[in-house]
Amino acid sequence: MGKTIAQKIIAAHLISGDMTPGSEVALKIDQTLTQDATGTMAYLEFETMGIPRVKTEFSIAYVDHNTLQCGFENGDDHRYLQTVAAKHGVYFSRPGNGICHQVHLERFGKPGKTLIGSDSHTPTGGGIGMLAFGAGGMDVAVAMGGGAYYITMPKMFKVNLTGKLNPYVTAKDVSLELLRILSVKGGVGAIVEWGGEGIKTLSVPERGTITNMGTELGATTSIFPSDEITHQFLIAQGRGADFVALESDPDAEYDRIIDIDLSALKPMIACPHSPDNVVEVASLQNVKVDQVCIGSCTNSSLYDLLKVAAMLKGKTINPSVSLSVSPGSRQVLTMLSDCGALSDILASGARVLECACGPCIGMGFSPNSGGVSLRTFNRNFLGRSGTKDGQVYLVSPETAVASALTGFITDPTTIAEPLSIQMPDQFLVNDSAVLAPVPAEEAENAQVLRGPNIKEFPKSKPFAEELTAQLVLKVGDNITTDHIMPAGAKILPYRSNIPFLSKFCFEVCDPTFSERAKAAGDGIIVGGSNYGQGSSREHAALVPMYLGIRGVIAKSFARIHIANLINSGILPMTFENPDDYEKLEQDANLTISGIAEGMKTGKLTVTADNGFTFNVNCDLTARQQAILLAGGLLNYTKEGGQ
Numbered sequence: 001m002g003k004t005i006a007q008k009i010i011a012a013h014l015i016s017g018d019m020t021p022g023s024e025v026a027l028k029i030d031q032t033l034t035q036d037a038t039g040t041m042a043y044l045e046f047e048t049m050g051i052p053r054v055k056t057e058f059s060i061a062y063v064d065h066n067t068l069q070c071g072f073e074n075g076d077d078h079r080y081l082q083t084v085a086a087k088h089g090v091y092f093s094r095p096g097n098g099i100c101h102q103v104h105l106e107r108f109g110k111p112g113k114t115l116i117g118s119d120s121h122t123p124t125g126g127g128i129g130m131l132a133f134g135a136g137g138m139d140v141a142v143a144m145g146g147g148a149y150y151i152t153m154p155k156m157f158k159v160n161l162t163g164k165l166n167p168y169v170t171a172k173d174v175s176l177e178l179l180r181i182l183s184v185k186g187g188v189g190a191i192v193e194w195g196g197e198g199i200k201t202l203s204v205p206e207r208g209t210i211t212n213m214g215t216e217l218g219a220t221t222s223i224f225p226s227d228e229i230t231h232q233f234l235i236a237q238g239r240g241a242d243f244v245a246l247e248s249d250p251d252a253e254y255d256r257i258i259d260i261d262l263s264a265l266k267p268m269i270a271c272p273h274s275p276d277n278v279v280e281v282a283s284l285q286n287v288k289v290d291q292v293c294i295g296s297c298t299n300s301s302l303y304d305l306l307k308v309a310a311m312l313k314g315k316t317i318n319p320s321v322s323l324s325v326s327p328g329s330r331q332v333l334t335m336l337s338d339c340g341a342l343s344d345i346l347a348s349g350a351r352v353l354e355c356a357c358g359p360c361i362g363m364g365f366s367p368n369s370g371g372v373s374l375r376t377f378n379r380n381f382l383g384r385s386g387t388k389d390g391q392v393y394l395v396s397p398e399t400a401v402a403s404a405l406t407g408f409i410t411d412p413t414t415i416a417e418p419l420s421i422q423m424p425d426q427f428l429v430n431d432s433a434v435l436a437p438v439p440a441e442e443a444e445n446a447q448v449l450r451g452p453n454i455k456e457f458p459k460s461k462p463f464a465e466e467l468t469a470q471l472v473l474k475v476g477d478n479i480t481t482d483h484i485m486p487a488g489a490k491i492l493p494y495r496s497n498i499p500f501l502s503k504f505c506f507e508v509c510d511p512t513f514s515e516r517a518k519a520a521g522d523g524i525i526v527g528g529s530n531y532g533q534g535s536s537r538e539h540a541a542l543v544p545m546y547l548g549i550r551g552v553i554a555k556s557f558a559r560i561h562i563a564n565l566i567n568s569g570i571l572p573m574t575f576e577n578p579d580d581y582e583k584l585e586q587d588a589n590l591t592i593s594g595i596a597e598g599m600k601t602g603k604l605t606v607t608a609d610n611g612f613t614f615n616v617n618c619d620l621t622a623r624q625q626a627i628l629l630a631g632g633l634l635n636y637t638k639e640g641g642q
């Protein structure tokens with residue numbers, strides 16, 4: 001049987017396991033990336049492993065999330081990241097150099113290679129034919145040390161594109177259409193491969209938009225073939241030598257095939273508060289807009305922003321709209337500036353922000369109370385913008401600009417003027433903001449600088465035979481990591497300070513959670529389906545662990561979060577009978593006995609203090625059981641586990 005592109009890359013990187021969907025496979029990782037908000041933890045974890053130099057082909061630390069520097073905390077973290085990276089053989093992308101995924105696509109991503117990053121949108125690299133996964137910081141630390149990355153072998157989905165996008169309809173609309181079809185759970189356990197004649201009309205940055213938003217489907221990752229378009233992009237970045245061609249075999253088999261006709265697609269919009277709450281833009285024409293934000297790792301390429309500039313040229317934005325534009329990288333910003341497009345953006349009344357995540361993660365530019373904000377980003381979870389009652393919609397750059405000009409949600413295809421963009425043959429290459437590590441022979445004397453914001457890594461507990469714990473919180477379906485461990489300008493600077501962060505855990509759902517969990521001693525959380533969707537932040541597991549959470553019982557889990565729970569020593573369990581969810585009440589005491597034995601059989605019995613008894617599944621590999629019994633991945637690794 002022929003292979004899909006992902007199966008070919010997995011086969012070439014397979015360390016152990018068999019490639020049947022559902023079994024565990026261990027992969028060799030060629031490249032790693034971290035960003036600052038998850039990176040501090042990842043490097044603290046790497047340091048405790050005691051490995052002097054990273055063993056990957058290429059590892060890089062980006063600073064793009066926490067760039068506001070409202071106090072000493074961020075500055076301290078940046079300095080720690082720069083010095084720890086230099087010492088251990090990791091490249092360092094300075095603050096302001098751009099958003100990790102955009103810069104990685106431009107400068108470092110290579111077709112056919114494996115990449116893991118401590119950020120859930122790492123699959124952006126699939127736009128250039130990489131097999132790229134988002135992962136928790138601990139998994140990235142292990143990969144930097146030369147360890148394998150373990151995943152459950154995914155099913156294969158194929159999206160077959162035909163036709164060609166009409167003017168003002170974009171790659172973002174393709175992503176939103178797939179979210180409408182599949183929902184935020186529809187990609188769980190699958191790799192989404194893109195193919196068909198239609199892909200020949202999509203450039204690498206457009207492909208990157210699509211693979212970036214595959215994360216919102218819950219997919220393990222997404223990938224495009226590496227073809228002549230990939231080759232041309234690499235040549236234009238001065239990296240033609242990095243090209244290898246990659247395509248699926250003609251007889252490759254897929255578990256599901258979805259057809260999308262690009263020519264029939266309309267501009268789409270995701271309504272509050274979920275990326276799959278998608279309708280056609282045309283159906284919302286009368287909604288008044290307060291704010292428009294363009295940027296993020298989904299839509300901040302030169303191609304996107306040249307289109308934005310062309311649409312804004314000679315026009316002024318509506319007086320009731322505030323417009324921000326955050327270029328994805330220094331390369332994008334410089335090239336916009338050199339060709340005059342930046343002046344067109346500025347002249348329209350837009351506010352140009354730093355090349356960073358910015359408003360996407362609530363670092364400034366929060367909307368006004370109840371404000372309608374149209375964003376070219378990938379997530380519109382409740383409260384993520386920093387304004388709890390903000391109404392955030394996700395759109396393409398074209399819909400964003402059309403709406404910023406009229407002041408109402410506007411279908412850009414109603415614009416009569418054609419939009420034509422000339423992409424340069426050559427990108428402007430200047431990697432001066434990427435610092436090389438110190439040479440290996442000098443590394444021993446290189447100093448790592450830590451500030452007072454960097455607190456000790458929290459200690460987890462191994463499991464005893466029996467656990468009695470209080471059900472401290474019961475939540476519903478699709479709980480995101482933004483619910484569990486919010487981000488935003490007030491909290492994000494404390495990502496290396498778990499005790500401080502813990503005060504905000506689950507704040508969106510129940511502000512009393514943190515105090516109650518601490519008081520309970522050992523605790524259990526009960527959730528609905530797709531628990532832990534969204535970000536890769538391991539803080540959504542480490543912080544509950546710090547607060548005494550020992551287990552989570554849910555109807556189902558999101559992929560990266562379940563791995564983070566296990567790595568942090570928290571036992572993930574799923575209801576054998578989902579109706580039992582209804583029968584549980586917050587504050588009950590739950591007892592689980594025969595833990596080690598139950599883990600082996602994959603079944604545990606839970607008894608509540610009112611006598612109600614029910615079964616849960618805990619589908620864990622032998623390695624995951626050992627990690628949990630050791631009290632988490634760090635303990636396991638220290639004890640010599642592989």
Ligand code: MIC
Binds near residue numbers: 065119120121534537
């Ligand atoms: C996000 O988009 O939610 C983030 C912030 O980039 C996260 C990582 C983090 O929480 O630091 C992600 O997507 O993994």
Ligand code: SF4
Binds near residue numbers: 296
């Ligand atoms: Fe940054 Fe937003 Fe992308 Fe996350 S989704 S990496 S916060 S731009």
